[in-house]
Amino acid sequence: MDNNYVESAGRAVLEMMQREWEPLSQDELEQRLDRTVEEILEANLLAKVQDQPGPIYLQLSQLVEEPQQKNQIRSTTELTTLSHVEESESQQLTDAEENAAVQYITDLLQNSNSRYNQSRMAGRARLSLSHTVLLSLTLLSKRLSYRSVSTSFHLEKGNIHRIFFSFCERVNTLEDQQIRWPTGIEAVENLPPLSSLLGKAKGLEEKGVPRVLGVLGHTRIPIRLPIGKQDVESTMPEVKRMKEAHPDSWLNLELVCNHTGRLIHCRISKGSDLDRASALRDKLKQLPEMMPPGTCLVARVGYPASAQILTPYVVGRGPRGNLYNRSLEAHFYLLDQAVADLKARFERLRYLDMGNYERAKAVVLTACILHNVFLDMGKVVNGQVEREAGTQEGEGECDEEGVRRREAIADLLYKELDSEST
Known part of the structure; x- marks a missing residue:
């Protein structure tokens, strides 16, 4: 003792x-x-x-x-x-x-x-x-x-x-200069369609199927646990202690990237912050001009579903729901690759050996800003995508408008698939 x-x-x-x-x-x-x-x-x-x-x-x-x-x-x-x-x-x-x-x-x-x-x-x-x-x-x-x-x-x-x-x-x-939300022509230029699974992509936008402005997601950045929160007297085996790490031993990095891998939104919070983009969802509702007509963000399960943010169904909904889910999943690799590139270029993000939250946050934000700077210069790296271990996400918050839009888009995609097969 x-x-x-x-x-x-x-x-x-x-x-x-x-x-x-x-x-x-x-x-x-x-x-x-x-x-x-x-x-x-x-x-x-x-x-x-x-x-x-x-x-x-x-x-x-x-x-x-x-x-x-x-x-x-x-x-x-x-x-x-x-x-x-x-x-x-x-x-x-x-x-x-x-x-x-x-x-x-x-x-x-x-x-x-x-x-x-x-x-x-x-x-x-x-x-x-x-x-x-x-x-x-x-x-x-x-x-x-x-x-x-x-x-x-x-x-x-x-x-x-x-x-x-x-x-x-x-x-x-x-x-503000480097991580900026696209506006004007930049916001609607060369946006990918929501679904690439259908042979006839033309005309889907007129029917109500949006194009994808960006992909929303997050990653964890490990940091050193502040000394006051280290349990030096714990008898728990080291392996188990690592699996049950204190939430303040990492930072949550919330990101939105576009189809080129450029970051258009960045939010850094402590690991104990369990929020999933609710602030971004509220901002998009308050400022509808941020989302040009006929566009959306896509995010994995666990994020809030709204008129601006489309998320997958948690449970299978038959062929209709599966087609919708696969259409969204085809975009998630964009964010995964952007995160992999960020960590490959800036290897210090693999582990920040500092227990000062504000300093660690400043380093992470610096890397995100420079990620875009290097893209502007045409300097691209190809990081190895690694799926992060985590708890199984449940359904995020879904407002009524978000549920209606998800149902309408799933119907449109399935009807289009039917018309192509006949």
């Missing part, structure tokens, strides 16, 4: 220290700590090599005593050279840089408003915006530790935290 208390106390202290380090304010104590640690490491290194032959000692002395400004401000070429130390882990970023991704994102951020400014970096290593983008994309693209990246970029670990979250803060200001 004493060991458990010691472990719990140790984790609490670690969490307190993390809360102090992650914000990375300009507290003089933090700056002095960085400086002291660097001086100790340098002194130890010099002490170890003093007995070595002259040339080796001279080289290491020069390396340690190199002016700090050289390590703080580097050309893009020098930074790229450093990243080649871990070439196998950074190849994706190298390709992105070669294809002007860094410059493209830098230009987008150039005029964005952010609470982070240069004064927050006083007394610490400074990076140009383009170097900040390069470093942050490296962290997002691969599951590298801050220590590993700090070694590659010759920056202290604490400074890596500051630079990365400053980048996320600035990218988040682009949300």
